[in-house]
Amino acid sequence: MNVRQLELRYFRNYEKIKCDFYPNCIHVLTGKNAQGKTNLIESIYYLSHLRSFRTQSQSRLIKDDHDFFMIRSVMxxxxxxxxxxxxxxxxEKHLYRFNDPVHRYSDFIGNINAVLFCPDDLSLFNQSPKMRRRFLDMELIKLSKKYTWTLNHYQKLLRxxxxxxxxxxxxxxxxxxxxxxxxxxxxxxxxQRVYFLENLMEKTKKFYSYFTSEKEDIGGQYLTFIELENIRENLKNAYVRSFHRDKMYKQTHLGIHKDDIDFHMNGVSLKDIASQGQKRSFLISLKLALCxxxxxxxxxxxxxxxxxxFSELDENRSQKLISILPKTMQxxxxMTERVNMDWFRNHETKIYQIEKGHLKEVNL
Ligand SMILES: Nc1ncnc2c1ncn2[C@@H]1O[C@H](COP(=O)(O)OP(=O)(O)OP(=O)(O)O)[C@@H](O)[C@H]1O
Ligand SMILES: [Mg+2]
Known part of the structure; x- marks a missing residue:
């Protein structure tokens, strides 16, 4: 999947830009701090997820002194x-495909698939189980209509x-x-969650082993309230056992709405032992596995x-990251640093300079 053209109007610090991008190509967005690099990434993420990864408030996305923003793209x-x-x-937001209104978010999400890594993702390891469940749900929702329907149905029944x-x-x-x-x-x-996580972890381990010369044993285990063989039988038994407690305390104590993932390294919870660089390498591997x-x-x-x-990744790991990016992925x-073009020598790469909400392609 490729973004071939992106047009922004009154989005964050962008007044009006229209830019063509290249298929299956690495686009390096350089510039000083606070120029609009992350804002541009945010606009592409928004096309995919219909929400920002930085704010819950849609009004923050509208350029100061305006009352709407527009993101238009040819995908x-x-x-x-x-x-x-x-x-x-x-x-509110209005969605269009070829100028026709799209009324349901679910008809829009999933058509454009973007995977993001950002520094805040590191909180996946430290924050509450809710964040880790949300991570699983978000990805599965994009991959499976059946999962989306079932999760919504379950939440309705729970209420x-x-x-x-x-x-x-x-x-x-x-x-x-x-x-x-x-x-x-x-x-x-x-x-679906267990199969997805197993598949994800198997691939994450492979990517992680490219990054590091020490051979840490990493993984992620799904934590739930029942044994994972004979799921239906075990669920039935668990609910029978919890029936009186639920009635006494007037709430549902058991369910997948309380599950968690234990990310670990060498048998210890990742958040307790991993260095910043190791956590970052784990997360990047996880995102590549997702791709x-x-x-x-x-x-x-x-x-x-x-x-x-690249911040908090040493030069060796940064270089390795570039080298394992699939050649057919946009x-x-x-990055704020001057680009070391040597890292990109095996990939088709385009460089863009971003300054105060203006974007221009540069030749280095
Ligand atoms: N709604 C808005 N209206 C106008 N400007 C905004 C709005 N939201 C954010 N900005 C501006 O956008 C700039 C930040 O842009 P962005 O986060 O993309 O920076 P960046 O280039 O990624 O910088 P860094 O290298 O520090 O990460 C800030 O100057 C901020 O004030
Ligand atoms: Mg930024």
Whole structure:
């Protein structure tokens, strides 16, 4: 998948730009601090996820003193071009494909697939389990419509079950029916999450081994409240055991809405032992693994967005990172340092200078 053209209007510090990009090519975005490098990455991420990775507030994306932003792009996927456009206001956004309105976000998300690495991603290891579940969900939602439907359905059932538990007089039959349906949803969700994580970790390990000369043993294990053989049977038993406790405390204690991932290195939780560089290498490997999974499923690479990826990576690892980027993947990399073109010698690379919200291609 490639962004062939990007047009921004009143997005962050961009007043108005229109730029053509190259397919299957590394785009290096250079410039001093606070010039708009991350903002440009953010606009491509927004096309893919319909939200920012830096703010929850859409109004922050609108250039000061304006009341909307526009991101328009010509995307190319499997040799077919598609024009998409997002117009964002303070509290709403309008989506278009070839000028036709797209009413459901789910019809828009997933068509444009971008994978991001940014320094804030390191919080995946330190923050609450919710963040790690969200990471799994976000990726699976993009890959599987069945997962999206089942997760939404499960969340609806969970809300209903909690509402019933809060009532004075509890309808046991209804409670049981809901529990049975929740079990069926969880069989699907657990299977998909566990399979996805195993696949992701297997690939992550391979990428990680390129980065480092020491041979750390890394992994990520899915943590849930049941043993993962005979999932349906174990779920049923767990809910039977928790039935009285749920009724007593008027809430659902068990479920995949409480699960977690334990990322580890040499048998110890990653956040407790890994250096900054090791965490960063782990995460980059994870993102490259994700690109690989998307490639296997969709037969083309997503767009890879690497924001500030080289800080805290030594020269050796930085160089290795570039060397393992697939040649048929479009990549955007931001950096403030002068570009060492030697790192990119085996890839088709274009350099852009960004200054105060203006972008120009440069020849080094
Ligand atoms: N809504 C907005 N309207 C106008 N300017 C904005 C808006 N949001 C952010 N900016 C400006 O964008 C600039 C930051 O851009 P960006 O984060 O892309 O910098 P960068 O080039 O990635 O810098 P660094 O190298 O420090 O990461 C800041 O000057 C900020 O004030
Ligand atoms: Mg930046």
């Amino acid at each position: 190319e996927s499997h040799q077919r071009k598609e024009e998409v456009r997002i117009v964002g206001y303070e509290h 209903q079950r909690n509402m019933i538990l809060k009532k004075e007089k509890i309808d046991d039959v209804l409670l049981e029916t809901l529990t049975e349906q929740m079990i069926e949803d969880q069989v699907i969700i657990l299977n 690989q999974i998307i490639y296997e499923k969709q037969k083309e690479y997503p767009i890879l967005l690497l924001d500030d990826v 990549v955007f990399i931001t």
